[in-house]
Amino acid sequence: MPGRFWLSGLIVIAVSGCAGHAAPEQMKVRVTDPVEVAPKVSGTRAQTWASAAWSETARAWLVAWREGCLNEDGTEIWCARIAADGTSLDPAGIRIATGKGLRSEPKVASDGQDWLVVWADACNGKDWDVYACLVAQDGQIRGKPFVLAGGEHNQCQPSVAFASGSYHVVWAAFSGSGLPNTPGTGYSLFATRLSREGKPLTAQPVELTSNRYYQASHPCIAASGDTVVVVFMETTFIKWGKNFLNFLVLDGQSGQRKAGPLPPSKGNNNRSLGNKVTARWSPVAGSGGKFLTLVRDVESFGGRNPYAATLWAIAPTGSLSKTSVEIDGLMSKTAYYAPAHVALASDEEHFLLVMESLRPADARKTSLTDRSQMGIVGWLLAAGDTPRLVHGNSKGGFPIAIEAGKDIILPAVCAGPRSTFLVVASELRGLDDIKLTARLVKVTR
Known part of the structure; x- marks a missing residue:
């Protein structure tokens, strides 16, 4: 597949008191031409909320997505494989779940051979449950979708990772009958483990x-070695609520909690995610047993920038520390209110952070009274004790999916073969025409 462009790393890191330090090693990045993940899906309308996982045995990624919009009577969960060279192996797609009712938020993980796809499903017509389905390395569905977490009220927002021989699934669940946003009434987090065959390994x-x-x-869950980390949004019990980053460290063998969560936040702290319900997931990825996540204030009022983020490190012992790496994906004069969607992955040598980037559609236009467009940018970081940028400007990153006249949103990223990442995003072509496109990001010295 021909490459679109080569980029040499320009390093800009916000570090206090580091004058005189040698510049970090620069890396080169090649982004390939986009391909449609599943160009021949019959009746496709809106392919969004992608998630991807790499199978070493299959030498392919499985990309899962939601087909359709939540204002319809029903949505579906689909998937397709992308080969190591970036070509689509299932151009007609693979339908996992269909029928009346809404389905959303698919996530996928691999045991190195097959895949497990999880999603939120409202096919009961009352509330959300968590469903799951196994997909074999050859793309065949293994058995029927099954309920992973059901019952009264919502079970939703699932996330999945594979560690120490089992799948770890975490989700949010509502319980309580008191007033909204009061102690004892609201959302908590639950987790379970499944075998490679999809059998439960925990009684409850x-x-x-x-x-x-x-x-x-x-x-959001990630694994590295025998360590599993879950990051989540903590919402305090005050009027309108304040949101903060919080986390847990789990043992990969047993699923038991090793560290976290942090005590309830009081007042303000530097883990603030803003006060609005539009907050999105904070991503997490691990390398060598250590993990990265990020903090950003999703408010855009008062001059704040929801595209600016600071990276934080989580140690397997449970310590959380702010790094010196700060990034900003906003390239337009003014930010939209909605925060940019972000995703993060690691290949054990590097982390790749990707983000929606708002920018003028024409360089001469500088405000949102003119046409702006959304694209995808990235930042490459060296893994290690001290994460550092090795490719991409701190302001604006490097371009991954920036195409004139096109809005490209909702990125997902996953590591694959050595020094290769898959980035998948939704390309808006019309009101009823949104297609998933995939690009490889290849790292060289």
Whole structure:
């Protein structure tokens, strides 16, 4: 597949008191031409909320997505494989779940051979449950989708990772009958483990957080070695709520909690995610047993920038520390209110952070009274004790999916073969025409 462009790393890192230090090693990045993930899906309308996982045995990624919009009577969960060279192996797509009712938020993980796809499903017509389905390395569906977490009220926002021989699934669940946003009524986090064959390894889901202290939502899970980390949004019990980054460290063998969560936040702190319900997931990825996540204030009022973020490190012992790496994906004069969607992955040598980037569609236009467009940019960081940028400007990153006249949104990223990442995003072509496109990001010295 021909490459679109080569970029040499320009390093800009916000570090206090580091004058005189040698510049970090620069890396080169090649971004390939986009390909449609599943160009021949019959009746496709809106392919969004992608997630991807790499199978070393299959030498392919599985990309899962939601087909359709939530204002319809029903949406579906689909998937397709992308080969190591970036070509589509399933151009007609693979339908996982269909029928009346809404389905959303698919996530996928691999045991190195096959894949497990999880998603939120409202096919019961009352509330959300968490469903799951296995997909074999050859793209065949293994059995029927099954309920992973059901019952009264919502079970939603699932996330999945594979570690120490089992799948770890975490989700948010509502419980309580009191007034909204009061202690004992709201969302908590639960987790379970599944075998490679999809069989439960825990008799009952494990409660990771309690809604007696705060609400917990938007979990994101990642594994490195025998360590599993879950980051989530903590919402305090005050009027309108304040949102903060929080986390847990789990043992990969047992799924038991090793560290976290942090005590309930009081007042303000530098883990603030803003006060609005539009907060998105904070991503997490691990390398060598250590993990990266990010903090950003999603407010855009008062001059704040929801595209600016600071990276934080989580150690397997449970310590959380702010790094010196700060990034900003906003290239337009003014920010939209909605925060940019972000995703993060690691290949054990590097982390790749990707983000929606708002920018003028024409260099001469400088305000949102003119046409602006959304694209995808990235930042490459060296893994290690001290994460550092090795490719991409701190302001604006490097371009991954920036095309004139096109809006490209909702990126997902996953590592694959050595020094290769897959970035998938939704390209808006019309009101009823949104297609997933995939690009490889290849790292060289």
